[in-house]
Structure formats: structure tokens, C-alpha cells
Amino acid sequence: GNDDEWRIVSPDGWYAESPRWVGADSVVWSASNGREVTGVYMSPVSAAAAGSNTTAPRRVAWRNALDVNVPLDSSGDTLVYAQLERRDAYITRSDLYRRNGTREIQLTRGARLTQPDARHDGSIVAVQLAANASRLVRVSADGEVITPFTADRKGERWADPRWSPNGSEVVAVQLLPSGVQRVVVLDVTGQLRRVMSGGRGVFASPSFTPDGGRLVWASDASGSMQLETARRGAVTVVDTMSWLREDGLPTQASAVSTAVYEPTVSPDGRQVVALVQRGDGFHVAVAPLDTAGPPVRRTWYSSSARGASRAPANADSLRIDSLPSRKYSAKPMLWPRYWLPLVGEGRTGGATYGVASSGEDILGRHVWDASLLREPTLGETDGSLSYRYAGLGMPITGVSFTQEWDGTFMVRNDSGAALGLVARKRRFLTLSNTYIVPRIRWTASATVGLQYEMRDFKADADSVLGPADSGVRLGTRYPSFFFNSSYSTARLALRGVSIEEGFSISQSTSYRWLEDNPETGSFRSVLSARGFVPLNLPGYARHVLAVRGAAAWADTRTRTEFTVGGTSGVATELLPGVAVGDPARAFPVRGTAPGVQRGARVVGGTVEYRAPLVMFSRVPSPLTVYSDRLSFALFSDAARAWCPAALRSNTTVCLPNGVRDGWLASAGAELVLDVAVQYDAPLRLRVGSAVPYAAPVGVSRKGAFYVTLGGYF
Template sequence: GTSDTSRATEYSAWPSLLPRYWTPVLESTTDDGTSFGASTSGYDVVGRHSYTMEVLRNNRFRENSAWLWYRYSGFGLPLIDLYASQNFSNGHVFSSVGGQTVEVGNILERDRIASLQATFIRPRFRSYSLASIGGEIENIDYLTAPDTLLRHLSPFFSTSRTYPALVASAGWSNAQRPALSISPEDGVSISMSGRARWQYGSSGSSTRSAVAVGTAFKSLDLAGFAHHVLALRGAGGITDEHSPDRFTAGGISGTLLEVFPGYSLGEQRRTFGVRGYPGGVEQGIRAYSAALEYRAPLFAPSRGFRFIPVFIDRTSLSIFGETGRAYCPKVVTDGVCRSVDVSNPAMTSVGAEFNIDSGLQLDLQARIRLGLAFPLANRQHLRASAAQAYATFGASF
């Protein structure tokens, strides 16, 4: 035989970890205008390192946003996650003029975050659990357009704040998902997260928040190619008056799907979504939502279309009812709550969705939801239409 005389060197992740591509990104909304940028990602050949990066430029508000997510898996467990971002949120400011509520400008929030967390996972045949703990530092400041509007708002928005924080989360699930099912079945999923923040440079100033989400599923052995399913979801969140963030409620909860490189369709995932109402129409330091769905299989064509890269696997029908609210108990001096948040009413809606489990471009699995929602309560107050037709991607929950 022959011997290998090549020089042995220590493993280096850099040759395979460096970016090999970039994808253009284009986002457009009615409120925020158009944002454009690029994204990239990479990982090494043995799976120790992985990362994703994205940068965006907004043309309406001239804002630059960026995100970096990095994971190190070399320890086995825990997984080490690093996250850094600069992001902007833009909202409307309303005032009562002559007995009518009119828009008087925009408030712009710039949020900078850096976090480091350790994550433990425990997958089992019938259950999955995870827990993570770590620290983060967040800087938040506010601007208004026009800039003269800022002095007319709560003093809370006139000061830049830095918040070091401890964060923790945990989750457990034993919900089943058979191969031909239309929904998770016969199990529950529970997740909780908490954050304790302190304001830098302010003695004794701290804020805490907690969010919990639970889902339950029960299969029914009725006619069809798959089980019918009763699905229940509940979520609740609480924080205090000096938190830099308010919860939002209302809107369709879905998933953004990249239909071609750089352009995505769909709705963002919402913890307190209520279909039929505008997205984030309510804000506050208390929030809750609950939803009940009956999910029934319709038919399973499991076929594609000639010359079109779309494959339809299964279809189903969901009938739902849900409610939710985000509000403030009261307004305090130098607090994040606004007077309009105190009187936020509960939202309630019913409706139905036609679901298509499909393969886009033949190998990209996606659920397409075509829905019709009917707001039942406080429709005029919250500027909701009598009925809302919508289309999005991803499961409702």
C-alpha cells in the first residue's frame, strides 16, 4: 500500500463558513413604504457554526436596519446563540381635533439589541422540551415626524434608555402529527418566557414582563382522509408601566414566505392576533387572546399541474371563533401607557378558512390559508370592516 504524506493541519471553519451568496430583499407595506437590502447565511462542514445576516434600507423614513443571528454547537449542549439587531417600528399619532380623531404625525422607535443565550433541548419519541437562559442589553430611543411633535407626547418618549436584562424561556410539547394529518393532534404544547430589565443609570428602576402560550388538540374519528380536530389556544402577557414595550393585539397571525428570492408574502406571527381586526390596533401592558377552531379534512388530490411548479397535497376547512385585547389599567407619570390605551375594548370575531397544504416550486412545503372573518364587537371603534377576506401562509396556531 501507499502512505499519505500530505501535511496534517488543524480544522478551520473559515473556508466553508465565509459567505458564498447574497439574496436581494424587498419589503413593502402601506404604512412603512418600501425597504430594500440583502441577506446571506453560512455554516461550516461539521455543523459547529451557523449564521444568518440581513440589512435593509427604508425609503420612506430613511431608516437602516440590520440583523445578525449566530449559533455555536461545538459543546453539544448547551447551544450558544448570539443575536444582534437594529430595528425600527413606526406608528401613527392621533389627536382629538374639533371632536374628531385625526392623524397628526408618526412616532419612530429605534431598537438596538445584543443578546447571548444558552439553550438546552431534550427531544424524545413522544415529547420535546427546551429551556434557555441568558442576558441581553437593549437601547431604545424615539423620534417623531414632524420633530416638533415629540414634546407634546409623554416625557417617557423624550429620553433614550438602555436596559440590561436577564431572559429565560421554556417549552414542552407532546402533540402528535401523523403523516396525513391536517393539524397537530391529541396533545398539548406550552411555552413561557420572562424578562427582567433594569434601566441603566437609574437606581431602583426595573421592569419585568412575562408571556405564556398554550395550545391543546383533540382528534375526532369522523369521515375523511384524516382525523377531524378540535384546537384550542390561549395566550397572556403582562408587564408594568415603565416597560419600554407595549403588547399589541389584533390582526392575522401567519408566516412570511419567500415566494421568490428577496420578496416575501404573508403575515407575521402574532402572539395576540384576532382575525378580522387591523394588525396591532390595540396596545397596552396587559394582553390576552383565546381561539377555538374546528378543523375538518376536505380532499387530498396529491397532484401537481403541468408546466406550473405547484403541488397540492391536502385541503381542509377551519371554522373559528376568537377574542383578544391589549390595554393599560391606568396612565402613570413618565409611563409608556397612553390615555387611549386605557379604554381599549375586547375584540371578538368568527369566520372560516380554506387551507391548502401545497408544495411551491415542487419542494417548498407551505400552507396557504384563504379566510373570511367577521368582527362581532366594537367594530366601528377599532376601524374594522364588516367582513375581512384575507390570504396568508402558515398555520393559525
């Protein structure tokens, strides 16, 4: 049918795949429509009006990938499908599943199966992927037995198998090593019975009509993907050559202005459901099945290429597969290939100058990066060097060294008199092992590590450093160990303005002590949790209600405080030497100053409502700035820090008793703009204002306007 004859079933567009009939009047398909996480949808065909569908399809379940969903009954409650799952951090496999009601059962494990189709007795035919090849296999209804259905030939691939209505044949697409594709019919033993069509082109998604007497598929032989159809022919005759003769041409069954994919004929044989391409993506649509169209005119590809049915001796896939192998070496890929100039700011405000570089091998086993900055007036050097090794699989081992001149401090004697200024240099040597257990629907990780912190000081006058045994003159050393872990089910759709489903929980615990005095050791721990609930309100993406809670605790021997206040974001270099944004903070309260409270105990949280505003299609600008989408957020932050009685005399960690003691809470709004200064480096710009509505004496309630980068949480 032409454009006017197709009735749209799915209004959303974006990505859709593999529509199938459920009973006589409904269809099911998998889709990623941008508003929701990839899933399977169902809709009655009767709800489709000419050109559009005013009834929203019903979302049936979440899916890990776009693949076929095969109904096993007319209700759609039982489906067989393939989807991806990660077996570990480096291996992803596609396997078969069966859904019974709301229960999901995995039938195979690590079998590399995709594009299944199920027969009336439950027997499954599917594509099994291999190195430089694929083949058809039969899978028992319970997934326990997998039997090859076609030969395993290097360079040969198969796709889109479908059972005939009586279960005696299978139709599929065969891709020969020569580049020729064919629509072929096989018997139940896998023997070739008939070649329906083929050539150097794209042939996809063949299926039988309900009476088994005709086949329908999609092909670009006429210049764009359109439906084609031909009669099956006599089942008692083996015919593998008629597709090469001009009198065996199929007829064209569609003439849309764009393209049509993945057809399936209705149970009554009168309609076909397929994917119709539009400007906003792929839509599921239905139209009458046209079996009286004109013969397909193969003008897009040369006719001589159509008959190339044998693979040449030097087919690319076979030639590459037969090349001699050599031992893998990462060294040539790890040499510095670029030098990025850096401009920064030293501890006294003077400019620092330096370079940065990095390297990574193609397998990701070895990764390093380094930077070096020099302050020429003071002669001070900041720098970092890190290396990550993933050759063991798990754990991923990391080692890093950093040095920074981070501040200038006044030194006083025992009577409080000022002696002078000292500069502090901090160096960190860190060794860690990270364990990751990734799955598509959840991820868990754990990191254990050791860190050695070295603090040294210098002064213009030697007397400022104090006596020979003073800590300022000798410096201090802080060994520590740490353990971090996390678990997350958080996820978002393609057009999402925020993580919109699931939750995450993480913790960080460390123990640090003064090297010369192990009795000074102290524990500190931070626990945080986040939850996200989608709201199906109007807009290009779903609205989100986001909640965050965090708590921190340190024992009474701690020498480092937790702080409350300020805005949390991401500090980054927008351009070399142009640093913007705020650091990530565990206990921010927007509208207050950073560090307005401090203590050894902290609790805090946020409630935030996030909503889409505009998804840009074109934003005129004299600068090369890629604007993507605009959203806004309404929020309320709250937090409080305090010290137990045993720590109140420690003025380094705690504020004096009663000073700025109490809850801080603020409310405000943000505009969030997703942009990219460089095409492949996205940035999230947040412009907001917040006003405290609860604050102790000594904390300003004037509020603040701020601009920062990165997500809040």
C-alpha cells in the same frame, strides 16, 4: 402465490413492517399509515377477504419507529420490540422494550439493538449496530446481559435473526464486505452450520417453518422481491458450500406482479404472512405457502458475482475505515457560498436594496446568517447578523445584532404643539443560551438571555430633537433579561392536516429597565397552552379538535403594551422582495383589526375544528407550484385586554378608561392549502373570513376577509 391468492389484512397502505403471527389466526405488525402516528396494529386473518379487508385493524400502541414486534403469547398482550429514543439533542439510539398489557418496560439503554426475536424461554437474539459493522447478540429476557453471538468484523453486517422453533438454531442474513449476502443458519454458540442461499443481491427476512424443516425468505434474485424456500437439510451435517452449486437452488414461493417482503409462516405451516407492495404502499397480506414452485432462476445478477464470497483487499468499507484522520476544521465550510439579492420597503415606503448570505458547517456546530438593506434616498441601513455555536453540546449559544429604522413619529412640546417629525432607529444586541431535552415522545427546552436595546432618533431640523438633555436627542437604552421555556408532546401523522395529538405549554418572562433609571424596571410574562384531540372521521387524514389558551401580565411600571386583534400567521418572503403573510400574534381575533385593544393584562383563546378535504395527486398549472393537500377549519376566537386602575393614566400602554373595553369574539372559516413554490420549501396558505359576534362600542362588526401564510397554532 400469485396476485389473486394474496388476501389483504391491512387496507391502509403507506409504510408497514415486520408482520408476525399471534396465535393461529391473528397477525401483528408496525405501520405508519398516514392517518395515525406510527404504531403497532393487530388483526384477525379470518377477516381478510380476497383482495381486501373490510374490518379495520386494531391499533394496539404507539411506536417510535417501524421495527419488529415479537409476540410472547397468543393474546398479543406481551410483546418484545425495538424502537428509537433520543438520549440528547445529538444522539439517537435503538433499544429493546417489552410491553406487558399497557405497560411499557425498557430492557436496554443505549445498546444500539434492533430487529429482535424471542425464544420460548424469553432469550432474545438481536442485531447490534457498530461503526462500519453490525453483529448478532443474545440478550437475556430482562435485558441485563448482552452476549456477542457472532464475531465483530469490520465491514461485515447482519440482519433479520430468527430462532428455530425448538430454539437450537438461528437463521439470519449475513452481508460480507465483498457485497455478497447469504442466508445462513447458526447454532446456539454462533457457529456457522449451513448457508441456504446467497449472492450479489438482496436477501432478507428468513424464518423457519413450524416444524423446523424448511426456511422461507425474500430475495430479488429473480428480478423482483419474491418469496423463496428450501429445506433445512440434515441438522447433523455442516454444509457451507452447497449454495454455490446450481443443484442447491431454492424454489420460488410467490409470483406477484410487484414485490413481497418479510415473510413469516403460520403456526400450522399452511399460510404465510408478508408485506405486498401496491401503488399506495405496503399492505400486510396472507397466502397459502407454496413449497412446490419452480426453481429460482437467478437472471437478475451475473452468476460469476454469486461466488464472490471473499472480501477484496480494498473493499470500500475497509478502505475508508483505514484512511488516516485529520483534525476537523469548520472554516472552509463557513465562507459565503452564495449572495441572495433582497428588495424591501423602508420606513417611508421607499424601496430598499441589499443582499443576504449564510453558512453552516457539516456538523452543525457553527451557523451564521447575515442580511443588509440600504435605502438610498434617506441613507438608512437595516441589517442583521446572527451566529449560533453548538460545539458545547448543551447549551446552544447564540448571539445576534439587528438594526432597523422602524417608524416616523410626531414630536410635540409640553403644550401639545407639533414640533416636527423624527425617525427612530432601533438596534438590538442579544446573547442567549438554549437548553434542549428532546425525546421522541416529548421535548422540553429553556432559553435564558440578555438583550440590550438602543433607540436613537434623527430629524431634518435639529430643533425638533429638543434640548440637549432630552430623551429624543440623547436616545434611550433598555437592558433586559429574559427566560423562555416550553414542554410539548404534540405530534402528527404523515398525512395530517394539523398537529393532532398531545399538548404543548410555553412561557416567556422578561425584565426590562431604562439604563439611566433602574427604578423603571418592569416584568412582563406570557403563558400559552395548546391541546389537540384527533377525531377518527372519514378523510385522507384524521379530523382534529384544537384548543388554545393564552394569558399575559405586566406590572404597573411597564412601558410596553400587549395588543389584541388581527390574524396570526407567518410573515415571509415568498420570493426575493415579495413579503406576504402576517406576524405571529399572541392574542389574535380574526375579523378585527390588529391592535384594536391594548393593555397590561390580556386573556384569550381559540377553539378550532380542522378537517381534510383533498390530497392532490396532480394539479395542472402553468407555474411550478407543488400542491399537496387542501383542508378547512371552523373556528371561534376570543380575547380581552385591560389595565388595572393604577395604570389607566398611562395612555401609551392603556386606552382611555371605558374606550373599547370588553370582550372581543369572532367566528369564521378558513381554507388551508399546503403548497411549495420551491420543492423543498413548503408553505401553508390560509384563506379565510371571520365576523365578530361580540365586541365593545367602537369596534367594527363588519368582519374581514384575509389571506395569510403559516399555521394558526
